[in-house]
Amino acid sequence: MYLKYFYDSYLAQASYLVGCQATGEAAIIDPSRNIEPYVSVAQDQGFTIQKALETHIHADFVSGVTELARRTGATIYHSAEGGVNDGYDFDPTLPQQGLHHGDIVSVGNVQLKAIHTPGHTPEHISYELTDCPNAGQPIGIFTGDFIFAGDVGRPDLLERSAGMKGTADKGARQMFHSLQHFKAYPDYLQIWPGHGAGSACGKALGAIPTSTVGYEKMYNPALQHTNEQEFCDFLLDGQKEPPAYFAKMKEVNPTGMTPLSEVPAGVVMDLNGDAVAELAKSDNKMVVDTRDPFDFAHQSIPGTINIPFPDLFSEWMGRLAAYNHDIYIIIEPHHIDDIRTILINMGLDHVKGFFSPSVVKSASNIQSYYNQTPIEIKRDDLQIVDVRYRDEWEVGHIPGATHIPLHKFPNGLETLTKDQPIAVHCASGKRSAIASSILLNHGYTVINMIGGFNRWKDEQLITSN
The missing domain is CATH 3.60.15.10 (Ribonuclease Z/Hydroxyacylglutathione hydrolase-like)
Incomplete structure (x- = not known):
């Protein structure tokens, strides 16, 4: 055997x-x-x-x-x-x-x-x-x-x-x-x-x-x-x-999905950053930037969503991607085969193209957000958005925070105002980096809380409910 x-x-x-x-x-x-x-x-x-x-x-x-x-x-x-x-x-x-x-x-x-x-x-x-x-x-x-x-x-x-x-x-x-x-x-x-x-x-x-x-x-x-x-x-x-x-x-799965021989593999595309930004503006297209969140925070193409690879990629593509949208990926070339395999195993067949991370540098218009620890953030002049799951929120949360779970984004953002910056957090800072990219695309000024709720508890030396 x-x-x-x-x-x-x-x-x-x-x-x-x-x-x-x-x-x-x-x-x-x-x-x-x-x-x-x-x-x-x-x-x-x-x-x-x-x-x-x-x-x-x-x-x-x-x-x-x-x-x-x-x-x-x-x-x-x-x-x-x-x-x-x-x-x-x-x-x-x-x-x-x-x-x-x-x-x-x-x-x-x-x-x-x-x-x-x-x-x-x-x-x-x-x-x-x-x-x-x-x-x-x-x-x-x-x-x-x-x-x-x-x-x-x-x-x-x-x-x-x-x-x-x-x-x-x-x-x-x-x-x-x-x-x-x-x-x-x-x-x-x-x-x-x-x-x-x-x-x-x-x-x-x-x-x-x-x-x-x-x-x-x-x-x-x-x-x-x-x-x-x-x-x-x-x-x-x-x-x-x-x-x-x-x-x-x-x-x-009860019937079986499209044979892979009929699924386009997606191609490596040679566009500049401004052209990628135009793609990202479309209602039926999703441009995902898989770079490290700190790199994305410093410089990103408007309209792109930051889902880091490999750390959070599979889970959050599965939670945020739409099956009727064309998908474009900013990824290091040597990871393209891995990305293709992940997406076909999830049934995300509308992958149209891949871009090297160098495309970000060619954009004439870039966006960015801040990364700060809880102790660096003055909460009295901010909106605080908690993107954790409901069970996490119910165990404890920052007083006055607005709860909008990341998997529900972008629904619920209309409750926020663009007149004040948003401090967004999860438990440790990973999910909130994804949320930060989405909030940025909707015109908000964003601060990602480094270390998230866990660090907030440590620095405030209290728990909340």
């Missing part, structure tokens, strides 16, 4: 290649849309990719099962359980098969057994892996978004991203019962999850790539609850606002 782990650190997404060295067959579990890494490894190892398996309808990346089916002829295997999610509706010309609880998919001498594990979504299935004929019992289980290292999948995405009312509580109760069955597994069984730390599909995922049933039973907080209602309250509490692009993923 051959097992290969793939990890997209930008989207915190894991996928797997399982191969039988005796027969040369291979399967990919939860592939991303960029299938080149799987094809490359399969070729290097002498495998033919014959199967593409889904654990569920994903909300945080574009699934690559249809891309694999088109490119390699692999059969798509997906859940036939659940039904609330409308199920899969792939192109009927693609080879495919629905799976029910207990069904077995053979990859040469390796067996993958489908186990219905609803909770994160109604149709979710996991796959037990047994290396036959060497063993009669499974060695591990691919858990998708069912169980992670240190966490379990959130059950509220159908309600919060797809608008399906009442599914969050129902999903939490399904998760509770799925976990009771999971606890019956032997402690030695390995867990291969679909995500790692940083994923928005849970609230406290661990950074380690794998775990075991025994370890999770001992230390995973979600597995310590024996009362269903207490578990549901625990699981639903503290789940952050899902990125806006999750709704698009729930829309495209």
Whole structure:
């Protein structure tokens, strides 16, 4: 048996290649849309990719099962359980098969057994892996978004991203019962999850790539609850606002997205800064400057939005980008391939062009904002804008501040006046840098509070509520 782990650190997404060295067959579990890494490894190892398996309808990346089916002829295997999610509706010309609880998919001498594990979504299935004929019992289980290292999948995405009312509580109760069955597994069984730390599909995922049933039973907080209602309250509490692009993923993944062969790659463009500023003025275009926030604060092209790469790029493109807008990126040339991959894996296909950061220097009209620590800011002559999430705001905030969460921008800005400067902050100063660029584009005088609310508390030596 051959097992290969793939990890997209930008989207915190894991996928797997399982191969039988005796027969040369291979399967990919939860592939991303960029299938080149799987094809490359399969070729290097002498495998033919014959199967593409889904654990569920994903909300945080574009699934690559249809891309694999088109490119390699692999059969798509997906859940036939659940039904609330409308199920899969792939192109009927693609080879495919629905799976029910207990069904077995053979990859040469390796067996993958489908186990219905609803909770994160109604149709979710996991796959037990047994290396036959060497063993009669499974060695591990691919858990998708069912169980992670240190966490379990959130059950509220159908309600919060797809608008399906009442599914969050129902999903939490399904998760509770799925976990009771999971606890019956032997402690030695390995867990291969679909995500790692940083994923928005849970609230406290661990950074380690794998775990075991025994370890999770001992230390995973979600597995310590024996009362269903207490578990549901625990699981639903503290789940952050899902990125806006999750709704698009729930829309495209049941059918599969446009083949990559039909998606323009975007070109490196030779325009000056003034021409880029004209692009940024258009209502249906988004020009993203990926430079360090301090560089952007010193000098930027009007109309551009600062989403630094790699630190915040994936999350905030997913929260702020519109799928019907053409996208242009200011980025160092050696990062273009990475940016392309991130965007296609998020389904942001309207990438029209890339510019070198040197384009900023060619603009005849530039804009800038200030960076100051809380102690340097005189709050009595400023408007203070807090761009953190609501749960952060409710724990504590600066008296007199206006709360406009960054993921809601630019909505709510009409409550602000342009007669006074704005001191904008988040928890540490990263999200507020993005907000500063947007406020700047709307004509406000901006100060980004270095260190954010955390530093404000330290420098004021008080907390606020």
